[in-house]
Amino acid sequence: MTEATPTPPAPKPSPAPAAAKPAPAPKIAMPTPVLNHSAGKLLTTTRYWPTELWANPWASPNYRRGALMLAAIIGGVLLTGAAVGELSRWGDKIYALIGAFVASQGWPQNTAEGAWILLKALIVLHVILINGLWAIWWERKISAHIQSRVGPTYSGGFHGWAQTIFDGIKLLLKEDITPDAADKWVHALAPGIVVAPVVVAFAPVSFGTQLSAANIDIGVLYVFAFAGISVIGIVMAGWASGNKYSLLGGLRAAAQIVSYELPRAFSVVPVLMLAGSLNLEAIALAQAGYWHGLVPRWFLFYPVVGQIAFLIFLIASVAETNRTPFDIPEAESELVSGFHTEYSGMKWSIFFLAEYGYVLLASFLLATFFLGGGAPPLAQLGFIPSWIWMLAKALLMMFIFLWTRWTFPRLRADQLMDFNWKFLLPWSFANIALAGAYLLL
Amino acid sequence: MIEQLVFYSLAAVAVLSALGVVTMKNSVHSALMLGLALAAVAGVFALLGADFLFAGQVLIYVSGIAVLIMFVVMLLGRTYDLHLRQVNNQWLAGLLICGITFSGLWRVIGLFSESRAHSAPVPGTRLLGRLLMSDYALPFELISLILMASLLGAVYFSRSERSQSSSTNP
Numbered sequence: 001m002t003e004a005t006p007t008p009p010a011p012k013p014s015p016a017p018a019a020a021k022p023a024p025a026p027k028i029a030m031p032t033p034v035l036n037h038s039a040g041k042l043l044t045t046t047r048y049w050p051t052e053l054w055a056n057p058w059a060s061p062n063y064r065r066g067a068l069m070l071a072a073i074i075g076g077v078l079l080t081g082a083a084v085g086e087l088s089r090w091g092d093k094i095y096a097l098i099g100a101f102v103a104s105q106g107w108p109q110n111t112a113e114g115a116w117i118l119l120k121a122l123i124v125l126h127v128i129l130i131n132g133l134w135a136i137w138w139e140r141k142i143s144a145h146i147q148s149r150v151g152p153t154y155s156g157g158f159h160g161w162a163q164t165i166f167d168g169i170k171l172l173l174k175e176d177i178t179p180d181a182a183d184k185w186v187h188a189l190a191p192g193i194v195v196a197p198v199v200v201a202f203a204p205v206s207f208g209t210q211l212s213a214a215n216i217d218i219g220v221l222y223v224f225a226f227a228g229i230s231v232i233g234i235v236m237a238g239w240a241s242g243n244k245y246s247l248l249g250g251l252r253a254a255a256q257i258v259s260y261e262l263p264r265a266f267s268v269v270p271v272l273m274l275a276g277s278l279n280l281e282a283i284a285l286a287q288a289g290y291w292h293g294l295v296p297r298w299f300l301f302y303p304v305v306g307q308i309a310f311l312i313f314l315i316a317s318v319a320e321t322n323r324t325p326f327d328i329p330e331a332e333s334e335l336v337s338g339f340h341t342e343y344s345g346m347k348w349s350i351f352f353l354a355e356y357g358y359v360l361l362a363s364f365l366l367a368t369f370f371l372g373g374g375a376p377p378l379a380q381l382g383f384i385p386s387w388i389w390m391l392a393k394a395l396l397m398m399f400i401f402l403w404t405r406w407t408f409p410r411l412r413a414d415q416l417m418d419f420n421w422k423f424l425l426p427w428s429f430a431n432i433a434l435a436g437a438y439l440l441l
Numbered sequence: 442m443i444e445q446l447v448f449y450s451l452a453a454v455a456v457l458s459a460l461g462v463v464t465m466k467n468s469v470h471s472a473l474m475l476g477l478a479l480a481a482v483a484g485v486f487a488l489l490g491a492d493f494l495f496a497g498q499v500l501i502y503v504s505g506i507a508v509l510i511m512f513v514v515m516l517l518g519r520t521y522d523l524h525l526r527q528v529n530n531q532w533l534a535g536l537l538i539c540g541i542t543f544s545g546l547w548r549v550i551g552l553f554s555e556s557r558a559h560s561a562p563v564p565g566t567r568l569l570g571r572l573l574m575s576d577y578a579l580p581f582e583l584i585s586l587i588l589m590a591s592l593l594g595a596v597y598f599s600r601s602e603r604s605q606s607s608s609t610n611p
Contacts, residue, residue: 221496228504235511254512
């Protein structure tokens with residue numbers, strides 16, 4: 001909170017000439033510009049960009065309030081993380097407490113188990129929901145800065161942090177339209193079938209060392225199995241909309257996702273071979289330790305094998321989430337917006353909740369498979385709790401996802417298939433052989 | 442008690458959706474029902490403690506085969522083709538075969554319904570992999586050979602058809 005921060009210099013030059021152009025602007029006594037505080041007033045009476053405000057934004061009480069709010073949000077997120085991360089130490093005690101309560105009431109012991117599972121499921125569900133709010137705002141800011149824009153600025157005060165919340169309220173209030181040509185039931189069911197597997201697939205994902213909702217022995221297979229189900233929902237949405245563009249989008253999505261699932265799964269096989277387990281926590285633990293006490297033994301740093309696997313998994317994950325270099329199923333310039341053209345309001349937003357959920361899932365998987373999970377990059381940094389490292393690594397991976405989306409142009413449908421079948425898949429097979437050689441040596 | 446409840450509800454879903462596959466008029470609905478039936482069978486696997494089989498069933502059948510079937514149905518069918526007649530003229534013979542098969546199965550179920558597994562199932566992906574690579578290596582390789590042959594066959598037929606059609610209408 002330094003007072004002398006020369007905050008956003010980038011947006012300053014553009015509004016200035018625009019404001020100066022309309023000739024000798026009559027110098028009206030400008031009211032002190034109010035950022036977002038009463039948006040209606042700002043729009044009707046003062047039609048200018050608050051440049052002088054940006055010269056020293058800390059002078060504005062609203063800006064300070066906004067910064068405080070952002071700090072509160074980040075603090076809240078950290079506290080939630082701490083609650084999840086640090087409470088896990090007392091997990092057994094909480095479970096014992098629930099068990100004792102159930103026993104004192106004379107209920108069957110199954111209710112305690114049920115309540116415990118429900119609690120964990122609720123926490124995981126909230127990770128996905130809050131991730132939606134956070135990731136959309138972050139993506140809008142990143143995309144704006146990549147394109148030399150500013151992105152959301154007004155709602156909430158500090159860099160428009162509340163934009164997604166207001167968007168969510170707007171989407172809830174919008175009319176829910178089902179087209180006449182649609183297959184009513186399938187149309188209504190599709191968003192649910194897209195979003196439900198994301199929540200289920202998060203069960204074995206570890207949010208730190210020994211920190212997951214369910215320690216499943218076949219975790220990796222489980223995650224891939226459930227992440228694949230969403231395609232059915234996308235195909236259903238495309239077909240049931242009764243619209244040619246949606247149908248084409250659905251078909252493209254089916255072809256793309258089913259194809260890219262193969263290199264995605266095969267690129268992880270070297271990791272499984274090196275770790276010798278399908279359990280996500282065991283994979284993270286297999287990367288503990290350092291080479292020469294300096295370089296962490298993460299699978300990313302295994303020569304050649306690790307890097308190839310990482311790149312293939314990253315590329316295939318971007319393709320699985322239908323994001324831009326691979327957004328053929330919803331290519332705006334060709335298909336209006338593909339399989340979700342005929343959706344509106346909350347049903348539409350559920351598709352995006354699922355998309356961002358998959359981005360987060362892929363980020364956590366990348367962090368677990370290749371970046372050592374909750375292990376610190378330097379042994380000296382071990383005092384920082386593992387969930388902070390996990391979250392930091394996952395968010396770094398997520399940044400790569402967002403960055404990619406706004407940097408690369410879209411591939412053509414045939415290029416997309418060629419790239420998958422003739423490049424990624426053979427290399428993922430070759431990488432399995434390389435990993436075998438590595439293990440033999 | 443809960444186990445039985447879960448089993449019977451999964452079984453009901455599997456049977457009802459399997460019935461839906463053959464009785465639904467719209468072939469896309471049939472394909473969706475097929476996905477549901479396969480998922481219910483996966484649930485039964487999970488209930489029995491066969492976790493690898495469960496994940497494999499979901500991974501390959503629900504999110505692979507069912508999607509491909511939907512893909513083909515949507516790609517080939519025009520909207521007026523989607524509504525098919527469900528019964529042909531041989532329905533009496535079909536019903537008889539079904540009845541005989543069912544009564545045979547019923548007898549077999551009656552024979553084995555009292556026998557129990559010797560031990561509780563343990564999650565054994567490692568064991569499964571070891572067995573596939575040692576005791577069952579030959580059947581495993583034979584199956585992969587058959588799959589490879591069918592794959593090559595599919596490629597060959599689709600390719601020859603395309604080259605013919607391209608030569609006939611230039």
